[in-house]
Structure formats: structure tokens, C-alpha cells
Amino acid sequence: MDRVNVAIVGAGAAGLSLAHRLERGLPGRSVALVDTAEPALRPLERTWCFWEPAAGEWDAAVDRRWHALSVVGPDGTRWRSPTDPLVYKMVRSPVFEALVRSGLDRTRLVVATVLDVVDGRGGAVLRLRGGDGREAGLAADLVFDSRPPRGFPANAVTLRQHFRGWFVRTTEPRFDTSAAVLMDLRVPQPPRGVAFGYVLPFSPHTALVEYTEFTREVLDDAGYEAALRDYTGRVLGLGGLTVSAVEQGVIPMTSARLPVRTGRRVFRIGTAGGATRPSTGYTFTGVQRQTRQIAAALAAGRPPGPSRAHPRRHLFMDAVLLRGLDDGMIDGAEFFASLFSGNPLPRLLRFLDGTTTPLEDLSIGATTPVGAMLSALRSQTLAGTRPRRRAGGLGRFT
Ligand SMILES: Cc1cc2nc3c(=O)[nH]c(=O)nc-3n(C[C@H](O)[C@H](O)[C@H](O)COP(=O)(O)OP(=O)(O)OC[C@H]3O[C@@H](n4cnc5c(N)ncnc54)[C@H](O)[C@@H]3O)c2cc1C
Structure with a gap:
């Protein structure tokens, strides 16, 4: 059986980021990056937005930058603020993938579906199915697995951040390119959860306009189309427009603590390893933090875990929300x-x-509806004491 020092499962945001870091930071060790070719398992193209200082390590893949963000309240009040000293950046997933892959000279690229990962004393073994249907094994000293999570404990709260976006071109100049709209809360609200519009303006005539919900159930096609027509028409008043492409997705927002280490030699990374911030769905920055910690540990000859993408107290605050x-x-x-x-x-x-201090966290907490948050805190504390069992049937998330 073939053997490598490190096997990375999945070449999405997390797998590619880790492969990129190990390519440079782990000389003399063999690394394999395994990804499936099965269309049902492959993620769709997407845009990743995140914020960081003006100069960042992925700048060669950054497509757009905004130096201000706005939020629009349910009554139309608009809060606009510079992001300084940070910049809101957008990367397109195919550009990111091409950039990382072009630098992978030493990494072995394996196209196969991972059927399972068996942990063992002498090494972990990946059971693989190739494109021709034949099965094979790959042994590894360490495995970093980014296959999407299948379910979450039933006593955790798990909402879906689900959305559809249109890349639009309007007849009239309608977009203010100086600020992206993070949340536009003027859309009709669901009975539980929240719904909002999101706008990434590229030029006065072009933008990515999304309708997003944080709720339990996703909408059907007709639901997303109706919501986007309402948002682009009644709310934004965009007038005549054409849609050149669509982006759609579901991101798990869960209070479950996802185990980063699942065996002696097996670790989870990316959304599967808790890199998604539960209250927002943002994952890209968490992935970078997580993979940086892993690469640094391996380079120093230390065991990699437990690398947490988010501080525990923030995960708790998110769980309450x-x-x-x-x-x-x-x-x-x-x-x-x-x-x-x-x-x-x-x-x-x-x-x-x-990266805020506990004092800053308190002052942020004080600006939220405190009574409702205290009720949620009590409910979350009680739920946390109930016995755990696995929830099934949550379906694919990404
Ligand atoms: C449409 C969309 C937009 C998003 N936008 C943002 C954003 O703006 N900012 C942000 O921070 N986050 C965003 N997210 C959330 C998050 O960044 C992404 O979901 C991100 O892709 C997660 O990275 P990942 O590596 O954990 O998972 P993925 O990128 O989903 O990668 C998983 C990999 O595993 C592979 N795989 C699956 N099964 C197998 C198998 N059996 N064998 C081998 N390989 C397998 C897949 O092919 C894939 O390459 C978005 C998510 C979606 C869906």
C-alpha cells in the first residue's frame, strides 16, 4: 500500500490552504491531497469574502476590495462605516484554487473518493475509490479530513445559513461601489431566525445581490426566486436587469462543538473542523487561522491539535444567539x-x-436586546445539560 506522511482529504478552502502551507513548511515530508471527481460531492463555484489588513497573503487571488460596509435596518435606517484598518475582500473560488494548485510542486495530487478513514496505531488508512470504480488504500501518519459534516448532535441548535445570489447587470447605474451591504434587513422576516439582503457592488451597473436566511429549512427554487425578485425590485428598485450567473449555498450554523481530533492520527479541518463562525457562517478566515496553526505545529515537530478556529467564549455567545x-x-x-x-x-x-478582549465582548453584549439574550442564555444552558444523541437526516450542507 502507498504511504505518505500527511494525507489531506478534500481540496476546498481548507484542504487547499493546508496543502499550500505544508508545501512550503514541511520539507522532506510527503503530502497527498485527495479530492473526489464525483460531481455530487464537489462544491459549486463560490465567492469568499473576508476582512483583513490591506496587505494579505491571498492578495494575488483577491478580485474586489471594499473599504466601507453598510447595514440597513428594518425601517430603512442605514449605518455606513469605514472598515479601516481592515479591508473587506472577495476571492473567487476557481481563482483561489488555480493559484494554490499552481504552487503545489511536491504535493501528490490524488483524484479519488475517500470512502472511509481508519485510524490505527501504525498509521491511518484511507480507503479510496478511483474514477474507474476500483478501490485502493493509502496509508498516512496523519490525516486532515475536510469532508463536509453529515449531522450534528440533537441537543445542539443547528440553523442553516441558506442563500441564493444573482450576478446582475442593471440598465441604469444603481450601485454605490464604495461600500458593500452586509445586511439589508428590509426584507420580510421569517417567524424565527432572520432574513436579509447582501450586496457586493462591482460597478455602478453590476453587483452580486443575494437573499439570505438563517433558519432551519431551506427554500425551494420558487421561494428564492420570489425573494430575490422582491428584494431587487420592491426594496432596491433596481429596475431593468439581467442575471448573468447564480450563486447558491447552505452553510451550517451550529452550537455543536465539532471535534477537531477524531482519532490518534485523524483531524478535521474546515467547516467539518469547526472553522465556520456559528453566528455568521464566515469560514475563510477561520480556515486560514486553523491551517496556519497546524502547519506551524508540524513544522516544529509538535502534534497538531487542538487547533480551535474561534475562542470558546465566542462560540458560547454564538450558541446563545x-x-x-x-x-x-x-x-x-x-x-x-x-x-x-x-x-x-x-x-x-x-x-x-x-480578537476582542472580554471587556469589549461585554460592551458588545450590552448593545443587544439584553432581556431576550438572557432568556436565550437560560434556554441554552438548560439544553446543554440534556443527554446527547446524534441527529440524522440533515443532508448536504455545502
Ligand atoms: C456559496 C457559498 C458561499 C460562501 N461564501 C463565504 C464567504 O463569503 N466567506 C466565508 O468566510 N465563507 C463563505 N462560505 C462558507 C465557507 O467558506 C465555504 O463553505 C468553504 O468552502 C468551506 O471550506 P471547506 O474546505 O471546509 O469545505 P469545501 O470547500 O466544501 O471542501 C470540501 C472538499 O471535500 C471534497 N470531498 C467531499 N467529499 C469527499 C470524499 N468523499 N472524498 C474526497 N473528497 C471529498 C470536496 O470535493 C471539496 O473539495 C460560503 C459557502 C458557500 C456554500
Whole structure:
């Protein structure tokens, strides 16, 4: 059986980021990057947005930058703020993938579906199915697995961040390119959770306009189309437009603590390894933090775990929010409007990146509807003490 020092399962955001770091940072060790060719398992093309200082390591793949963000409340009040010293950046997944792959000279690229990963004393073994249907094994000293999670514990709150976006071209110049719209809460709100519009303006005539919900169930085609027509027409008043492409996705937002280490030699990375920030769905930055920690540990000859993409206290605060949204105790639109109206945007961005101090966290908490948050806190604390069992049937998430 073939053997490598490190096997990375999945060549999405996390697998590619880790392969990129190990290519440079682990001389003398063999690394394999295994990804499936099965269309049902492959992620669709997507845009990744994130914020960081002006100069960043993925700048060669960055397609757009914004130096200001706005949020629009349910009543139309608009809060606009510079992001300085940070910049909101957008990367297109095919460009990121091409950039990383072009630098992978030493990494062995394996096209196969991983059927399972068996942990063992002398090494882990990946059972693979190639394009011709034949099965083979690959042994590895360490495995980093980014296959999407299949389910979450039933006592966790798990919402879906689900959305569809249109890449539009309008007849008239309608977009202000100086600021991306992070949340436009003027859309009709679901009974539980929250719904909002999201706009990435590329030029006065072109933008990615999305309709997003944080709720339990996804919509059907007709539901997304109706929501986008309402948002682009009634709310934004875009007038005549053509749609050149569509982006759609589902991101799990869960209070479950996803185990990073699942065996002696097996670790999870990416969304599967808890890199997704539960309250927002943003994952790209968490993936970078996580893969940087792993690469540094391996380069220093240390065991890689436990690498947490987000601080525990922020995960707890997010769990309370998810519980409150899911139980209907927190009015989602009111919550996010008060969060953005009551805090300097750069502080909120740092909070979402896990770099605020406990004192800053408290001051952010004080700007939210405190009574509703306390009820959600009580409910989440009680739920956390109930026995755990696995939830099934959650379907594919990414
Ligand atoms: C449409 C969309 C837009 C998003 N936008 C943002 C954003 O703007 N900012 C942000 O921070 N986050 C965003 N996210 C969330 C997150 O960044 C992405 O989901 C990200 O792709 C997660 O990276 P990952 O590596 O964990 O998973 P994926 O990128 O899904 O990678 C998983 C990999 O595993 C492979 N795989 C699956 N099964 C097997 C198998 N059995 N054998 C071998 N390989 C397998 C797949 O082919 C894939 O390459 C978005 C998500 C979606 C869906």
C-alpha cells in the first residue's frame, strides 16, 4: 500500500490552504491531497469574502476590495462605516484554487473518493475509490479530513445559513461601489431566525445581490426566486436587469462543538473542523487561522491539535444567539440592527475574528436586546445539560 506522511482529504478552502502551507513548511515530508471527481460531492463555484489588513497573503487571488460596509435596518435606517484598518475582500473560488494548485510542486495530487478513514496505531488508512470504480488504500501518519459534516448532535441548535445570489447587470447605474451591504434587513422576516439582503457592488451597473436566511429549512427554487425578485425590485428598485450567473449555498450554523481530533492520527479541518463562525457562517478566515496553526505545529515537530478556529467564549455567545433565534426569543432583525448601530464596525469585525478582549465582548453584549439574550442564555444552558444523541437526516450542507 502507498504511504505518505500527511494525507489531506478534500481540496476546498481548507484542504487547499493546508496543502499550500505544508508545501512550503514541511520539507522532506510527503503530502497527498485527495479530492473526489464525483460531481455530487464537489462544491459549486463560490465567492469568499473576508476582512483583513490591506496587505494579505491571498492578495494575488483577491478580485474586489471594499473599504466601507453598510447595514440597513428594518425601517430603512442605514449605518455606513469605514472598515479601516481592515479591508473587506472577495476571492473567487476557481481563482483561489488555480493559484494554490499552481504552487503545489511536491504535493501528490490524488483524484479519488475517500470512502472511509481508519485510524490505527501504525498509521491511518484511507480507503479510496478511483474514477474507474476500483478501490485502493493509502496509508498516512496523519490525516486532515475536510469532508463536509453529515449531522450534528440533537441537543445542539443547528440553523442553516441558506442563500441564493444573482450576478446582475442593471440598465441604469444603481450601485454605490464604495461600500458593500452586509445586511439589508428590509426584507420580510421569517417567524424565527432572520432574513436579509447582501450586496457586493462591482460597478455602478453590476453587483452580486443575494437573499439570505438563517433558519432551519431551506427554500425551494420558487421561494428564492420570489425573494430575490422582491428584494431587487420592491426594496432596491433596481429596475431593468439581467442575471448573468447564480450563486447558491447552505452553510451550517451550529452550537455543536465539532471535534477537531477524531482519532490518534485523524483531524478535521474546515467547516467539518469547526472553522465556520456559528453566528455568521464566515469560514475563510477561520480556515486560514486553523491551517496556519497546524502547519506551524508540524513544522516544529509538535502534534497538531487542538487547533480551535474561534475562542470558546465566542462560540458560547454564538450558541446563545442561535438558541434565541431558533426558539423565537430573539427578534433577528432587531438584534442585528442594534448590534451594528451600537458598535464601531471595526470592533465588530475584530469580535467576529475572535480578537476582542472580554471587556469589549461585554460592551458588545450590552448593545443587544439584553432581556431576550438572557432568556436565550437560560434556554441554552438548560439544553446543554440534556443527554446527547446524534441527529440524522440533515443532508448536504455545502
Ligand atoms: C456559496 C457559498 C458561499 C460562501 N461564501 C463565504 C464567504 O463569503 N466567506 C466565508 O468566510 N465563507 C463563505 N462560505 C462558507 C465557507 O467558506 C465555504 O463553505 C468553504 O468552502 C468551506 O471550506 P471547506 O474546505 O471546509 O469545505 P469545501 O470547500 O466544501 O471542501 C470540501 C472538499 O471535500 C471534497 N470531498 C467531499 N467529499 C469527499 C470524499 N468523499 N472524498 C474526497 N473528497 C471529498 C470536496 O470535493 C471539496 O473539495 C460560503 C459557502 C458557500 C456554500
